[in-house]
Amino acid sequence: MAHEQTYHKNRTFQQEMKFIRHSNDNSNLFTIDKGFVPNMRVPGKFYVNSSLEKIVFDELRDHCSRGAFGGFLPAVKQIANVAGLPGIVKHSIAMPDVHAGYGFSIGNVAAFDMNDPISVVSPGGVGFDINCGVRLIRTNLMYKDIKDIQESLAQTLFDHIPVGVGSKGIIPTSIKDLVSALEMGMDWSIREGYAWPEDKEHCEEYGRMLGADATKVSKRAKKRGLPQLGTLGAGNHYIEIQRVEEIYDKFAAKKMGIFTENQICIMIHSGSRGLGHQVATDALVKMEQAMARDNIAVNDRQLACARITSQEGKDYMSAMSAAANFAWVNRTSMTFLTRQAFQKIFKPYTADDLDMHVIYDVSHNIAKVEQHMVDGQLKKLLVHRKGSTRAFPPHHPLIPVDYQLIGQPVLIGGTMGTCSYVLTGTKKGMKETFGSTCHGAGRAMSRNKSRKTLDYKDVLKELEAKNISIRVASPKLVMEEAPESYKDVTAVVDTCHAAGLSKKCIKLKPVAVIKG
16 A cells, blocks of 8 residues: 555656646636546546635645655645545546545545445545534524624623533433434434424434444544533634625525525534544554455555445444434534523523524535436445535435425535635536535645744734624634635635536625634
C-alpha cells in the first residue's frame, strides 16, 4: 500500500494540469482524466467558480513546488485517488467547498455498486464525525421581537446547552439508554419525551438508520459517547439564532413555514462527538487487516477500506449507522434544550406557541444505500458523502410529503458571522452528482495557520461590530473558525446553483452565535 506521494513526484504543475480539463458544457466543472494518479478506474470531476478555482489549483501548485513531499495531499489528488477504489461508478466527484481531508477530500462524493463483489466501503469517505449535520428550526418570532433581548437569549441558550471540548450532557442516560438510542435514533427521543413526533418527519432517514447494531460499537466508543448526549462539542460546531435576510423562492420557503424577511430561525450544527470518532478509528484498524487479507491495493494508506460484503464492511456499516443515530439523537436533544431556553425567555408562550418546528435535518458525513441511474440502468449504490449534502429532487419517494413539490431542503451552514443558506434539490443534481450538493464554506486556511495569523480579540470585535451576540467556551479557538479561515459560502452556494446541482431558496444572517 504505497502512499500516493511516492508517484509522479517529478511532474511539474504544468504537466499535472494537462490531466485537468475545463468542461465545454459547464463553466464551473472540471474533469480529472485517468492517469493523473495511477490505477484510476473512473475520471474525477469537481465544481468550482473562478474565485474558488484559484484555491484548488494553488494547493496543487504548492504541492508540486515541494516535490510532492510533506503536508496533506492536495484535494485534486485525493479526488483522483478515490477514483481508483474498487467498485466505484461514474466519477469521483467534489463540490465547490472541497479541501484536503483524511483519505477522501472534504466535499467528496463517491458511489459504489452494491452488486459488484469487489465494491468497498471506506471510513475516510464518511469522515470521523459520522453524521455531522445541520438542523434548522423555525419560529414565528421576528427580529424586532428579539433585537433588544438578543444578549440574554444568547446567554440562556449558552446556559442550557453544554458546549466545548469536554462538555458533558444533561440528558440523563444510562448505558441501557445509550444502546436504545444507538439502535432507535430519533424514535428513542420521541419515546423519552425529548422530541415532538412530527420532528422525525422532517429529518433525513426519519432520524433512524435501520441497519444500526449497537453490538458493533466498541465499549470505548460507548464510553466516550455516554456523557456527551445533547452536547454541542467544539471545532466548527455551533448553534446560531438567525434571521431571514432574503427569500429567493417564495413558494418553496412558504412550504417550509418561512413567510417573510426577518423571521427568526435556529440552526444547529453538530455530529456524533467522541462516539463517532471512535467508531471510525476502530474500523480503520480492522480494515487495514482486511485489505491485506483480500489484496485490496489503494494509492493512499488513508483510503483504508473493506469489501461491502466482508465481515469488516458489514460491521462498519452497522456501527456507522448506530453513530449516525447517536448524532440525530444529539441534535434532537439540543432541539429540546433550545425549545426550553426560548420558553424560559418568552414565557408564558410555549415552544408550540412559538411554532418551533423542525424545517429539516440533514447529514453531510455519511454513507447510504440508494438507487440511482447509471448508464441507463437503475443500480443499488453505496453513496459516500463526506462534507457533502444529500439533495434529492421534487417527487422523490424518500423526501417528506410536505416537500414533494419543491425538493428536499438542503441546509448550508456558513462561517461564523457570515450567512447560511437553505437550498432545494434538483433533477440535474440527481443525474450528475447522485443527488448531492455542497455542505458549507470549506476551509481555505488550516487550523494551525488560522491560530498563527489571526487574533481572537479582533475576531470577537468584528462580530460585535456586526451586532452579533457571541457566547464561546474557548475564546482562543475562535480564530480557527473566523471567516478568513474559510472560503466564501456565497461563492460555494452560487456555484452549485449555477451548475444546477441545487437551487437557492433562503438566505439567513446570524443574530447570535453559540460555540464550543
